[in-house]
Amino acid sequence: MSQNRSPLVAGVFSLLVPGLGQIYIGQRYRGVAILLGTLVAAGMVFWYGDPLWYFVPALIGLWNVWDAVSLARAGQTRPIWIPVLAALLAAYTIGWQVVGIDFSAADADRAMQILRPMLRPDFVQERREVNSMWVPVQVPCGPQPPQARREDGGKSALVMPDCAGVNETMILNVNGMWPDTDTNVVWRTPIGDPKMIGENEAEMLVVRSDASGVVTTAIHVPSTALVAAPDPTLPQEHRVYVYQYRPKGGIELSYIGSEVLNGALITIGMALIATMLAVFLAIPISFLAAHNLMGGNPVTYAIYVVMRTILNVLRSIESLIIAIIFVVIVGLGPFAGVLALAMHSIAALAKLYSEVIEGIDPGPIEAIRATGANWLQTVRYAVIPQIIPPFTAFTIYRWDINVRSATIVGFVGGGGLGFLLIELIRVNNMQGVSAVFITIAIIVTAMDYISAKIRERLV
Amino acid sequence: MLRIQHVSKTYPNGTQALKDVSFDVADGEFMVVIGLSGSGKSTLLRCINRLIDPSEGKIYWNDTDVTSANAAELRNIRRNIGMVFQQFNLVKRSSVLTNVLSGRLGYANPWLSLLGIWPQEEKDRALKALARVGIAEKAFSRADALSGGQQQRVGIARALMQEPKIILADEPVASLDPVLSHSILQYLEVLNKEGITVICSLHFLDLVHRYATRVVALKDGMKVFEGSAKEIDRAKFKEIYGEEAQEVRAASF
Ligand SMILES: Nc1ncnc2c1ncn2[C@@H]1O[C@H](COP(=O)(O)OP(=O)(O)OP(=O)(O)O)[C@@H](O)[C@H]1O
Ligand SMILES: [Mg+2]
Numbered sequence: 027m028s029q030n031r032s033p034l035v036a037g038v039f040s041l042l043v044p045g046l047g048q049i050y051i052g053q054r055y056r057g058v059a060i061l062l063g064t065l066v067a068a069g070m071v072f073w074y075g076d077p078l079w080y081f082v083p084a085l086i087g088l089w090n091v092w093d094a095v096s097l098a099r100a101g102q103t104r105p106i107w108i109p110v111l112a113a114l115l116a117a118y119t120i121g122w123q124v125v126g127i128d129f130s131a132a133d134a135d136r137a138m139q140i141l142r143p144m145l146r147p148d149f150v151q152e153r154r155e156v157n158s159m160w161v162p163v164q165v166p167c168g169p170q171p172p173q174a175r176r177e178d179g180g181k182s183a184l185v186m187p188d189c190a191g192v193n194e195t196m197i198l199n200v201n202g203m204w205p206d207t208d209t210n211v212v213w214r215t216p217i218g219d220p221k222m223i224g225e226n227e228a229e230m231l232v233v234r235s236d237a238s239g240v241v242t243t244a245i246h247v248p249s250t251a252l253v254a255a256p257d258p259t260l261p262q263e264h265r266v267y268v269y270q271y272r273p274k275g276g277i278e279l280s281y282i283g284s285e286v287l288n289g290a291l292i293t294i295g296m297a298l299i300a301t302m303l304a305v306f307l308a309i310p311i312s313f314l315a316a317h318n319l320m321g322g323n324p325v326t327y328a329i330y331v332v333m334r335t336i337l338n339v340l341r342s343i344e345s346l347i348i349a350i351i352f353v354v355i356v357g358l359g360p361f362a363g364v365l366a367l368a369m370h371s372i373a374a375l376a377k378l379y380s381e382v383i384e385g386i387d388p389g390p391i392e393a394i395r396a397t398g399a400n401w402l403q404t405v406r407y408a409v410i411p412q413i414i415p416p417f418t419a420f421t422i423y424r425w426d427i428n429v430r431s432a433t434i435v436g437f438v439g440g441g442g443l444g445f446l447l448i449e450l451i452r453v454n455n456m457q458g459v460s461a462v463f464i465t466i467a468i469i470v471t472a473m474d475y476i477s478a479k480i481r482e483r484l485v
Numbered sequence: 486m487l488r489i490q491h492v493s494k495t496y497p498n499g500t501q502a503l504k505d506v507s508f509d510v511a512d513g514e515f516m517v518v519i520g521l522s523g524s525g526k527s528t529l530l531r532c533i534n535r536l537i538d539p540s541e542g543k544i545y546w547n548d549t550d551v552t553s554a555n556a557a558e559l560r561n562i563r564r565n566i567g568m569v570f571q572q573f574n575l576v577k578r579s580s581v582l583t584n585v586l587s588g589r590l591g592y593a594n595p596w597l598s599l600l601g602i603w604p605q606e607e608k609d610r611a612l613k614a615l616a617r618v619g620i621a622e623k624a625f626s627r628a629d630a631l632s633g634g635q636q637q638r639v640g641i642a643r644a645l646m647q648e649p650k651i652i653l654a655d656e657p658v659a660s661l662d663p664v665l666s667h668s669i670l671q672y673l674e675v676l677n678k679e680g681i682t683v684i685c686s687l688h689f690l691d692l693v694h695r696y697a698t699r700v701v702a703l704k705d706g707m708k709v710f711e712g713s714a715k716e717i718d719r720a721k722f723k724e725i726y727g728e729e730a731q732e733v734r735a736a737s738f
Binding site: 387389390392393394395396397398399400402403406407408411412415 | 534536556560561562563564565566567568570572573574575576577578579583587588589590591592595598599601640643646647653
């Protein structure tokens, strides 16, 4: 077909507009593809602006002239992999630089600081018993300060003097504690705020009791003791607490551990409720979005198209983004997460369900109708057996997905494990973070396994 | 006695599948409907139990007007007419027993049947029907675990549950090999000998010769022949199947 075309004209055409020569020869699709490919490659390179890469469109242009000429002369194309390879090379290198990949940013020391505590996930702790005592102290001094002295259950504590101002030093003496035991000393303001009074007020003050159970130490009134007081000149009762701990055998859930368990339950529950909510809405919607049911007349077909469009749009919005919107509407917490997950699941499930409905075999329906069955019997014996197993399989699969999403949705305030995780990261509690990671891994793996097993049975 | 009078069918898309077809089927006949693919055989059989509503014409069964029956009457008529399909049309995920029991839906207590509860008597009947077609031991398998021939026997057992007066069989052996074809048609033949009227569409002429007591041939929705199988000579054959057609025979065993 190309014998009577001039190679010169084809070459010039392709030189002027890439692909034009090929079109002139009659290879319309090849020509258009070359034109579009060249435009994209050129656009990319010029946008990036580094003259180093200008050779790519130039190379493609030259190749294209060569291709056009040889097509016109011998009816033979030239290998397309040359321009494709050049374009890919440019795209990859430019992409690398645009993303800013920089391995030196990964600092090994920083990484170890984070990873080391993660080897000791905070789930459980030794069971301990507590021995505590407190004594009142007036801050600042009033005209007649009460005695800073208290007795309770064989223990006695006193502070000298009876009152002091901020940053002043006092002596604490407690009798009747456990002997030879590390003792934490904590200041509590009148509203119960704990203040650390160790070094720089940034550490816990720890004192060891002597062999007869006496704790003696200098303490100083924390500089922030009065920040929350309505009137800093008004004398008020503060308290000095001492705590001793000792193991009493066995282990118990740590505070973080119980928070993680609680978060896990919330996350699984969120996923479950969101999935159930979605199922109830997705079933009726799926019938409206099934082509074989709605295709019959223009009105129902219009409903079908509208439904499909809504579902596609909804499905394309990540549940994380929907969650942010719901957090704004209903506030932080699992409810926002549930709504976001449900929203996305409705769209996903309705689409899957409607595909099941579209795939129903009409044969059995016909056969059951032919036996003299009524409408309900036909649905019960010919339709439901066909759709229930795939519906259930898809629903379980969705629940599985929702458990994963529920952790992510928690990040933006949706509650559950994700919320706990982001809080723990914020306070740099890497042992807690590690506990959450492990829990997520266990839940997701278990869900994965269970849902796969059940689906295997159903299909 | 089934009387089909001037039946025509035009599908919503304008296809005229049946054009003024009339014939009678006496009780106890083994009536075979032949014709090229697309000639309207399936449409005709489905008009008889009104899975498809004819556009024109009347169908009488004894003295009942099938074409003007209301929903309740129609269910009553349908439960006397068993149907067997080329693709078997079993509910694949259900058990064989459930598939057979579903043939009894026209008689069953509607509410119990919706709950899937069947009296023991009906289960016994289903097992007996399965035993008649020789696959009693498959009662609790899933329907799609059976071979094609076995599935078609389940289809026949399902029809038997209706204690039918008529069996409509739409190309019951078209997806089976020749040996199985004979075994399935022999079941139908036995039922026919017991007094059930059989109306069956078939593709292979030698099967027609072997089983039919009478033949109706359709071409482009029109009846072009009615009579005994022996009367289909070369000329008739060409008329029904067109000039270029070769007589295809299922291998005879
Ligand atoms: N639901 C339908 N809507 C529109 N046209 C149909 C429909 N069903 C069948 N037809 C058409 O009606 C005509 C008769 O079809 P029918 O299925 O009755 O033929 P058949 O003889 O059973 O063919 P086959 O041997 O292939 O089963 C064909 O032209 C077919 O395309
Ligand atoms: Mg057919």
